[in-house]
Amino acid sequence: MSPDSAPILNVAKVVKRFGGFYALDGLSFHVVPGEILGLVGPNGSGKTTAINVISGLYAPDGGEVVMDGVSIGGMASHKLVHRGVNRTFQVPKPFLSLTVRQNIEVALAYGRAAVTPPTMAALLDEYRLADVADRPAADLNNVQQKMLDLVRALATRPRLLLLDELAAGCNPTELDWIAERIKALAQSGIAIIVVEHLMGFIEHITDRVIVMNAGKEIFEGKLAVAVQVPQVIEVFLGGEHAV
């Protein structure tokens, strides 16, 4: 990442309410092309809601989501895919009765028309799905389902990729491999926002993190610095541990 790059995404004072509850309460951050930004915070702090708003699943109730200078808050997910925004889900959502190959074919056909698509063979190979290419997605194990979810997103040629707990449930060898894949994607210029609870993984792959609590950012910077900030320690460990 070049720190001088213009942001691809600006999230400015975004609010998302469910009834009277503020899941996002004035959240602001930005991400630049080629950057891996971590969104971390305790359970319920609003990380997935932020991903859901940016990817068009929810319309914000306030504030602005701006991509390439255009306000995209509330834009439908399929339109955002064509602008280059795509995501993975905490619980992957492939077409279970379609084969792995068919799932990827759908995504390839749906992706940004102006950008040359990656080949099926490369996607299957790079994400270790070649052996199961002709099996229904329902047959895949957890890691394979997650990789299929990632490949479906990549097949649409995103410029902004949102990864929601992609690494959860993976063993250390798989984590290393996934970390290298994500870093390679960022090096190709994709801006990546990663939501994870695995702090070692986050430290290894991110350039910066936003620490969230109660729908707001309470820290922005390196994770190694974040873990020394009393307010961050307090939200992760509880008040009695704060220094």
Ligand SMILES: Nc1ncnc2c1ncn2[C@@H]1O[C@H](COP(=O)(O)OP(=O)(O)OP(=O)(O)O)[C@@H](O)[C@H]1O
């Ligand atoms: N559709 C919804 N309806 C009502 N409340 C919701 C909805 N989605 C999220 N919330 C609430 O908003 C808050 C933030 O949820 P969110 O899933 O964004 O947190 P999170 O930081 O991703 O948590 P986790 O780390 O456990 O995944 C939680 O209190 C959650 O219960």
